[in-house]
Amino acid sequence: MDDTDTLPRTVLWLSAHPEPRSLNAAMRSRGIRRLREQGHSVLESDLYAMGWDPVLRAADGGRSDATERRFRVSEDTRAAHLAGLQDPAVAREQEKLLAADALVVQFPLWWYGMPAILKGWFDRVLVSGFAFGTDPSTGRRLRFEQGPFVGKRALVALTLGDRPRAVGPRGKSGELTELLFGLLHGTLAYTGFDVLPPWALPSADRLEEIGPAAEDLGARLDGLFSEAPLPYRPQFTGDYTEQWELAPHVSPGETGLSIHLDAPHRGGDAA
């Protein structure tokens, strides 16, 4: 850890739980306090408390009359963003994200994914021209190591009902890095974040004492700007073909989601 790791930064804490007295809410307030004790500024998006609307609609394309012509999700939300015609609630979230040096995404795992209200934050906030697609001024392809959020870090923190081994390497639910690949790799790494290994509290329904779990998450938060991120492969330096497939010379013959991690870092793989 060098000196820069202890500089005060700005963190956006994005979370979703319907009950303000829940375990998730308690973890949230403790986590935010921990970050502030470290000198960081914390921006908050507590989606249930905000009454966040997660449903992407034609209005997200900046048009009041949805019947005038066919709504094209990607093109029209991009156009609305570039023209400043988005829902102000969406624009505010984009501004928070731009201001943040790190994003914490905290939620209870429901049906092995994010609660709908949180999924809809990504659906509505991460529009083309802001989070992906081509850069409106340079034409550069905005993704992965060219993504708009390069330099920012992301930590996913979740509670789940499954027992610890159910999310282990041979667990029935799969490892979280694989189970959450669409979020960790397809969303966060895709848009340029350095993605930390997710933090999880299994058997959350049986927790009797929050202290050790909060301390465990707290330790991860202390390392938010110093911990090594998941070593996802870069996309523009020859590891992938033009068809977005791993090049034949990279981990030849191997399949499965873990091939997208740089091999020397993979558990049990010394190749």
Add this chain to the structure above:
Amino acid sequence: MDDTDTLPRTVLWLSAHPEPRSLNAAMRSRGIRRLREQGHSVLESDLYAMGWDPVLRAADGGRSDATERRFRVSEDTRAAHLAGLQDPAVAREQEKLLAADALVVQFPLWWYGMPAILKGWFDRVLVSGFAFGTDPSTGRRLRFEQGPFVGKRALVALTLGDRPRAVGPRGKSGELTELLFGLLHGTLAYTGFDVLPPWALPSADRLEEIGPAAEDLGARLDGLFSEAPLPYRPQFTGDYTEQWELAPHVSPGETGLSIHLDAPHRGGDAA
């Protein structure tokens, strides 16, 4: 295919796209027509058209006063379901699901997952005592081969922007059976469905002619009741330990989401 495969059945078509003139909407209407031409009855849940509310709230626990006591998501939604105190909109979806012999889940892949409005269908409709947990009358554990939807089939059908190889075995987004493991295995198989290999239309933004794609999906719909499902391992017959981990004698030493498929059926694996 034996005679029973051509009997008329009931299918629930669950879908989510904000634009009634979209490719997804056209695929939906053609798919439903195809099923009806085969003699099947089709129930429809077109979530945008229905104005479906995807946000699970304390009211889903059957309580009007959210402040009276702490809302416990799983316990309280179960209690509301068993007491008949659910939102009628949720109860109607449960009734459709009970009436259906098969479920088609159709959507555009947004950020490598379901649109929020669709994720929230699962969050709100699949409550404990109905879709998982313990059977309220027998105490039986409702999951996988003991799940409440045993005997029903499920087909996930989606459009995506990625090119075909990006969702191939070495593609940057992962194979759909792995990318969608939380839906296919953690949700549909978990609740007892026989889950068919997903159908997908990559490069959907560049499609110029719907005919071939609609015919391709139509062929899959023709096999909805005869095609072999994904061979997910049973959970209660020794393949898994009490900790929900694959038993040491099953695919020893292997990891990754594909270990949950019965080995002889896995591509490229003759073990």
